[in-house]
Amino acid sequence: LGGGPNRIGQGIEFDYCCCHACFALSKAGYETIMINCNPETVSTDYDTSDRLYFENLSLESVLEIIRTEKKKGELLGVLVQLGGQTPLNIAEQLESCGTKILGTSPASIALAEDRDKFQKLVKKLSLIQPPNAIATSNDEAKTIIKSIGFPIVIRPSYVLGGRAMEIISSEPQLKRYLLQAIDISKKTPLLLDSYLSNATEVDVDALCDGKEVYIAGVMEHIEEAGVHSGDSACSLPPHSLPKKIIIEIKKQTKLLALSLKVIGLMNVQFAVKNNIIYIIEVNPRASRTVPFVAKATGVPLAAIAAKIIAGEQLKNFNLIERKLKHTAVKEAVLPFDRFPGVDTILSPEMRSTGEVMGLDKSFEGAFLKAQLAAGVRLPKTGKIFISIKNSDKNTQIIEAGKILIKLGFKIFATSGTSNFLNKNRIKNIKVKKVFEGRPNIADLLKDRKINLVFNTTEGVQSVEDSKEIRSIALKRKIPYFTTAAGCNAAARAIEVNKSKKTNVYKLQNLIKQDNKKHHLSNNQLA
Secondary structure, eight states, X not given: OOOOSOBTTBOTHXXXXXXXXXXXXXXXXXXXXXXXXXXXXXXXXXXXXXXXXXXXXXXXXXXXXXXXXXXXSXXXXXXXXXXXHHHHTTHHHHHHTTOOBOSSOHHHHHHHHOHHHHHHHHHHTTOOOOOEEEESSHHHHHHHHHHHOSSEEEEXXXXXXXXXXXXXXXXXXXXXXXXXXXXXXXXXOEEEEEOOTTOEEEEEXXXXXXXXXEEEEEEEEEEETTSOTTTSOEEESOXXXXXXXXXXXXXXXHHHHHHTTOEEEEEEEEXXXXXXXXXXXXXXXXXXXXXXXXXXXXXXXXXXXXXXXXXXXXGGXXXXXXXXXXXXXXXXXXXXXXXXXXXXXXXXXXXOOXXXXXXXXXXXXXXXXXXXXXTOOOOSSSEEEEEOOGXXXXXXXXXXXXXXXXXXXXXXXXXXXXXXXXXXTOOXXXXXXXXXXXXXXXXXXXXXXXXXXXXXXXXXXXXXXXHHHHHHXXXXXXXXXXXXXXXXXXXXXXXXXXXXXXXXXXXXXXXXXXXXXXXXXXXXXX
């Protein structure tokens, strides 16, 4: 079962996983049948499977196709874990109707998605989650939030791409959200999680056959926790996490995979704050990062997962966790220029429509290339505007400011940020905010006197006040960054861009070098 039509919040990465699974199973001698109402599946890969049903992924449609196919021969089973959340939503019902689900069982999938059951598993394994709860009414939500405290991440259950997900920091915000949210009931509860501000988010993709686990990739998000993982840039391998934290994250991933009895692919999202590892969520399925990890490491994850689901053992693939000699950075491609008037600030709700990858020997070089691929041209000199929220006035911004001054940039800043920069001996020119009179920062942007924007903000009023800055930057194609970590990475990338010639590496050559070092043949990887 595929991922359905392409839309914001449901990436084409799942189409990639389904197609590669079909290729692998066809080579292994199986007849493959795809159900997916995605035009791209037809236009680019019409012969991917033996048969393609261009139908919606509702229970009724899938059951009718299964009945039709059973008349033609033995149906070995259905793969639901490669198409994202859409096919998972009907997995239990398919099984209850007598359809065999291959790979991770619907019971394990339900365990990972059921807040209460999963919370009990986490406690049993002595792992840590941010305080969280489920609310089935507005009044219950208010009571729970009083006990957990602000800020809080709030979202309806079973949504795609973080739709209707928000970070709530005050009573007025909560009141507004509850008025606008979908109907809350036992069938459609609200999920409430304590928000870990300034935490580093980490994504892990893994393969498991129920007995052994292979960690395919540990990715450090460049944007902090709170930005949807589909919109966040990330680095493979991690560019700043301590080695002991990475080792512990791998250990916890293996523990979760075996406890959930995963057969195939699994994705885990962690948050690291003050050297404490928190589990955000576990998805016993393919994730959006599978194609990125596969390209960066040379390990065909979706193909191997399909063979494991079909009954092969993980040990047959001779996979070795190896230290990469290069860094790969994934960057989201955001369609803001197609939607006039939309605010470009990143949030828990996914907005990207694709992704690109930068590859280099260093993190900074890879980040620079990822920006270039995403259409962002970082300036080598010029004027930069910096306006940073209080919680982001930290070492990352200090480092970024010092790098830019050293490179000859002239910094413009609003009053609060200007005072912060002055305290840290970073020369700057104070400029008025949009509502403080003229000339202000909006005027400078309109007159093309700014070449780069660093703007992080929080709170409804502050976001609204700074919306015009982001809107003008978008129209004028001025590069802008809306998180402290993104600002820091951009400054470091500019430094590399100015001091070194950008090298072009062949992905295949880098992968071959790693495979030679670890004695892996193409046959073993395939």
